[in-house]
Amino acid sequence: MRKEDMILVSIDDHFIEPPDMWKNHVPARWQGEVPRVVRNAEGVDQWVFQGQATSTPFGMAATVGWPSDQWGFNPGSYSELRPGCFDVHERVRDMNANGVLASLNFPTMAGWNARTFAEGEDKELGLVMLRGYNDWVLDEWCAAYPGRFIPLGLVPMWDVGLAAEEVHRIGRKGCRSVSFLETPHVQGYPSFLSGYWDPMLKALCDEDMVLSLHIGAGFDVIRRPAEASVDHLMVLACQISAITAQDLLFGPTLRRFPGLKVALSEGGIGWIPFYFDRIDRHYSNQSWLHHEDGFGGRLPSEVFKEHILACYITDPSGLELRHRIGVENIAWECDYPHTDTTWPESPEFAWKEFQDAGCTDAEIHKITWENACRFYGWDPFAHTPREQATVGALRAQAADVDTTRMPKEEWRRRNEAAGIGLFEGMR
Amino acid sequence: MRKEDMILVSIDDHFIEPPDMWKNHVPARWQGEVPRVVRNAEGVDQWVFQGQATSTPFGMAATVGWPSDQWGFNPGSYSELRPGCFDVHERVRDMNANGVLASLNFPTMAGWNARTFAEGEDKELGLVMLRGYNDWVLDEWCAAYPGRFIPLGLVPMWDVGLAAEEVHRIGRKGCRSVSFLETPHVQGYPSFLSGYWDPMLKALCDEDMVLSLHIGAGFDVIRRPAEASVDHLMVLACQISAITAQDLLFGPTLRRFPGLKVALSEGGIGWIPFYFDRIDRHYSNQSWLHHEDGFGGRLPSEVFKEHILACYITDPSGLELRHRIGVENIAWECDYPHTDTTWPESPEFAWKEFQDAGCTDAEIHKITWENACRFYGWDPFAHTPREQATVGALRAQAADVDTTRMPKEEWRRRNEAAGIGLFEGMR
Numbered sequence: 001m002r003k004e005d006m007i008l009v010s011i012d013d014h015f016i017e018p019p020d021m022w023k024n025h026v027p028a029r030w031q032g033e034v035p036r037v038v039r040n041a042e043g044v045d046q047w048v049f050q051g052q053a054t055s056t057p058f059g060m061a062a063t064v065g066w067p068s069d070q071w072g073f074n075p076g077s078y079s080e081l082r083p084g085c086f087d088v089h090e091r092v093r094d095m096n097a098n099g100v101l102a103s104l105n106f107p108t109m110a111g112w113n114a115r116t117f118a119e120g121e122d123k124e125l126g127l128v129m130l131r132g133y134n135d136w137v138l139d140e141w142c143a144a145y146p147g148r149f150i151p152l153g154l155v156p157m158w159d160v161g162l163a164a165e166e167v168h169r170i171g172r173k174g175c176r177s178v179s180f181l182e183t184p185h186v187q188g189y190p191s192f193l194s195g196y197w198d199p200m201l202k203a204l205c206d207e208d209m210v211l212s213l214h215i216g217a218g219f220d221v222i223r224r225p226a227e228a229s230v231d232h233l234m235v236l237a238c239q240i241s242a243i244t245a246q247d248l249l250f251g252p253t254l255r256r257f258p259g260l261k262v263a264l265s266e267g268g269i270g271w272i273p274f275y276f277d278r279i280d281r282h283y284s285n286q287s288w289l290h291h292e293d294g295f296g297g298r299l300p301s302e303v304f305k306e307h308i309l310a311c312y313i314t315d316p317s318g319l320e321l322r323h324r325i326g327v328e329n330i331a332w333e334c335d336y337p338h339t340d341t342t343w344p345e346s347p348e349f350a351w352k353e354f355q356d357a358g359c360t361d362a363e364i365h366k367i368t369w370e371n372a373c374r375f376y377g378w379d380p381f382a383h384t385p386r387e388q389a390t391v392g393a394l395r396a397q398a399a400d401v402d403t404t405r406m407p408k409e410e411w412r413r414r415n416e417a418a419g420i421g422l423f424e425g426m427r
Numbered sequence: 428m429r430k431e432d433m434i435l436v437s438i439d440d441h442f443i444e445p446p447d448m449w450k451n452h453v454p455a456r457w458q459g460e461v462p463r464v465v466r467n468a469e470g471v472d473q474w475v476f477q478g479q480a481t482s483t484p485f486g487m488a489a490t491v492g493w494p495s496d497q498w499g500f501n502p503g504s505y506s507e508l509r510p511g512c513f514d515v516h517e518r519v520r521d522m523n524a525n526g527v528l529a530s531l532n533f534p535t536m537a538g539w540n541a542r543t544f545a546e547g548e549d550k551e552l553g554l555v556m557l558r559g560y561n562d563w564v565l566d567e568w569c570a571a572y573p574g575r576f577i578p579l580g581l582v583p584m585w586d587v588g589l590a591a592e593e594v595h596r597i598g599r600k601g602c603r604s605v606s607f608l609e610t611p612h613v614q615g616y617p618s619f620l621s622g623y624w625d626p627m628l629k630a631l632c633d634e635d636m637v638l639s640l641h642i643g644a645g646f647d648v649i650r651r652p653a654e655a656s657v658d659h660l661m662v663l664a665c666q667i668s669a670i671t672a673q674d675l676l677f678g679p680t681l682r683r684f685p686g687l688k689v690a691l692s693e694g695g696i697g698w699i700p701f702y703f704d705r706i707d708r709h710y711s712n713q714s715w716l717h718h719e720d721g722f723g724g725r726l727p728s729e730v731f732k733e734h735i736l737a738c739y740i741t742d743p744s745g746l747e748l749r750h751r752i753g754v755e756n757i758a759w760e761c762d763y764p765h766t767d768t769t770w771p772e773s774p775e776f777a778w779k780e781f782q783d784a785g786c787t788d789a790e791i792h793k794i795t796w797e798n799a800c801r802f803y804g805w806d807p808f809a810h811t812p813r814e815q816a817t818v819g820a821l822r823a824q825a826a827d828v829d830t831t832r833m834p835k836e837e838w839r840r841r842n843e844a845a846g847i848g849l850f851e852g853m854r
Contacts, residue, residue, distance in 0.1 A: 068712070068713070068714055068715050069714075069715050070715075071713070071715045072715065183650075183652075185650070185652045185653070186650055191652030191653070191654060191655075192652070193652045193654035193655060194652070194654055220650070221649060221650050222648060222649060222650075222670060223610075223612070223613055223647070223648050223649075223650065225610075225612045225618030225619070225620045225621070225674060226612070226618070227618060227620035227621055227678075228618075228620060228674070228677075229677060229716070230716065231673075231677045231709065231713075231716060232673055232674075232677065234709055234713065235673055235677070235702075235705055235706055235709050236669070236670060236673055238701075238705060239666055239669050239670065239698075242663070242666050243649060243663060243666065246658075246659055246662055246663055247652060247655070247659075250655075250656060250658045250659065250662070251654075268701060268705070270700060270701025270704055270705075271666075271698055271701045273697060273744035273747075274665075274695060274696075274697025274698045274701075274742070274744050274745060275662075276744070277697055277741070277742060277743055277744050277745075278662055278665060278695070278697075279662055281741055282658065282661055282662050285495070285766065285767065286495070286498070286658075286661065286766060287495055287496075288495050288496050288497075288498045288499065289656070289657065289658060314704070314708055315701070315704060316704055317700035317701050317703070317704050317748055317751055318701060318704075320700075320748065320751075321744055321747065321748065324744055324747075339712065339713060340712065
């Protein structure tokens with residue numbers, strides 16, 4: 001097996017929602033109230049919903065086209081971005097250039113948990129837009145290139161009954177997962193342990209869909225010192241996946257829903273062997289704590305393995321200990337267009353780590369596509385013959401894709417000259 | 428090398444302070460105000476200081492003698508405990524039975540950070556008792572068996588100037604370390620990042636003493652769900668050591684004090700390779716964050732290794748990845764008399780993990796005593812010839828030590844019959 005023979009399915013990427021996304025997915029009577037992007041005098045594009053400026057979807061969320069000295073939290077404009085961030089046709093070209101067969105995309109403007117719709121005052125309007133978002137994901141973004149995207153939807157967190165309904169609705173349309181908060185109690189919602197979310201979890205099991213819990217949502221679970229720099233957030237984000245696993249495993253959410261599948265998106269994998277050592281030793285050593293609420297004769301690590309997909313971008317130590325994690329439980333990610341992405345050298349990056357860790361061909365296939373496809377219930381070859389799904393075959397289609405990083409100003413100049421990033425009604 | 432040839436120096440054990448500890452270490456005029464233990468009608472022993480009941484030092488803190496079905500948070504009495512918890516002569520016998528040459532003991536009643544003295548209203552009185560505590564540690568507990576204990580003191584957190592003074596005072600008396608809070612900001616104190624603690628950190632560097640940060644102090648750094656069971660605390664405690672390391676490393680406390688040495692006591696080691704992968708990738712990938720506040724041309728993991736001793740009781744995954752942690756940075760712990768201790772089978776437990784991980788003899792020596800002794804600046808053979816310091820030699824002296832676990836009630840019966848655990852003035 002060579003690097004070019006790998007098949008890459010990434011279950012953690014992101015899009016920057018385009019301003020015209022609701023055009024075809026919200027009934028006419030609501031069209032006047034869909035979220036809009038307004039470009040201000042400084043050239044910054046700003047989403048506005050229900051009269052409130054909600055977010056500017058740029059800065060750190062879409063750095064893929066820029067040199068790293070331009071990364072930061074400054075707001076910006078669509079025309080400064082690499083078009084693959086918001087344009088599905090350009091995205092597929094960028095995937096080809098990186099040898100990536102398929103991708104699951106998390107929201108940006110909407111928030112991991114549909115925050116933008118949940119926080120608006122008018123919840124009826126929020127639900128219309130949330131459903132419009134999901135329909136855009138399914139019927140427009142993913143439908144544009146069958147076989148290239150694993151659909152991920154959102155649920156209305158403000159009402160668990162509606163959330164369960166929405167799971168069923170999008171499940172029937174072929175959606176494979178929903179994004180949710182990793183530590184909902186930190187944002188003022190009931191915790192996973194509370195039982196409040198059970199109807200939604202049941203719906204996910206019924207539809208055989210995955211609960212995708214992306215890092216970042218739970219930053220505030222750690223009480224950071226006031227003086228802490230942004231490094232704290234970026235470094236410690238993955239430690240929070242262990243906290244989430246603990247909530248689910250000892251909650252005991254996972255034991256109440258034998259069919260529940262949870263992806264710890266971007267959570268990393270290297271913390272897991274240590275966590276397994278700890279929970280299994282704890283379980284046997286502190287047996288006095290588990291008289292009534294047992295793990296059914298299994299070790300906590302075994303229950304974890306039955307339910308959780310551990311996801312990583314780069315993780316040399318975790319790969320070295322893959323036998324302790326369970327090679328069936330590991331899935332690779334690309335993270336386009338965030339700062340941590342390995343695009344456009346993902347095949348080189350992943351391949352080197354596999355070789356350094358001594359992975360076999362079979363292990364590489366499990367980690368790069370087999371585990372993700374099994375877990376998300378998604379057939380990678382339904383639309384793409386296997387021989388056309390490889391890194392080598394996809395890259396061969398992308399010889400004309402320029403992957404050079406360029407300053408924002410240059411992107412703006414080029415994009416605006418070509419009419420890219422300027423949407424109807426933005427001014 | 429055989430199991431019996433190991434030399435075990437544990438840098439994490441605990442004593443249950445005996446009620447008469449201030450008798451010889453507080454001037455006569457304060458003797459009427461020293462903390463006292465009162466035994467109530469239910470037979471529970473309770474510390475009282477400045478008119479306030481402060482803590483009952485039992486339950487989970489001293490389970491070493493009991494079967495695990497009696498573990499729990501219930502308060503108890505001295506006479507229910509294995510006497511090695513509070514009696515130095517019995518402790519040394521228990522150490523011999525476990526093949527342990529030397530031990531560093533954390534407080535129980537006083538709290539990791541001398542909480543009991545810090546929380547009292549009268550700070551002058553608190554300081555008298557804190558100094559009395561330190562003098563008892565140095566001049567009584569440790570002095571009773573030269574070469575068997577590495578002295579650990581406390582500092583008055585309510586005044587950093589006094590804390591620095593106390594470091595110098597006990598440093599001159601031969602103390603090798605102080606215990607402190609791993610995340611002081613969570614308890615309402617200034618954070619490590621604030622600079623407030625710098626005079627104390629400078630004093631530690633001047634005295635070449637170690638800052639020992641034991642897990643547990645920072646539990647509340649994680650916002651746990653209201654429904655979380657005690658499993659959360661016990662499992663996640665080690666994740667907090669990563670948070671502490673982040674505070675110190677990016678603070679940038681460690682870089683301002685090139686001589687500062689920090690032990691992450693009971694923090695475990697298996698999280699470190701993942702943390703190193705993360706911080707080193709972050710540092711190189713997010714170079715835009717580090718223009719002014721660099722690591723001096725080194726990787727963050729290299730700075731960690733220069734300052735931090737990583738400590739563990741049982742850690743199969745961490746040992747397997749010791750080459751990624753740095754075998755010079757790992758130290759073994761016993762944790763007598765807590766629930767997580769491996770006493771009295773520590774040699775068997777540690778030896779099996781070393782064998783499973785394929786450790787060489789040289790690596791075993793580093794992990795079991797060399798690293799700890801170098802780090803704490805403590806010569807293990809000053810009072811004990813090396814050939815008498817081994818597991819085999821020490822155990823040979825302890826043939827008469829009964830290590831059987833017995834119910835509390837049996838301990839009480841036996842101890843009280845022998846006059847053990849009943850101190851002057853307790854009733």
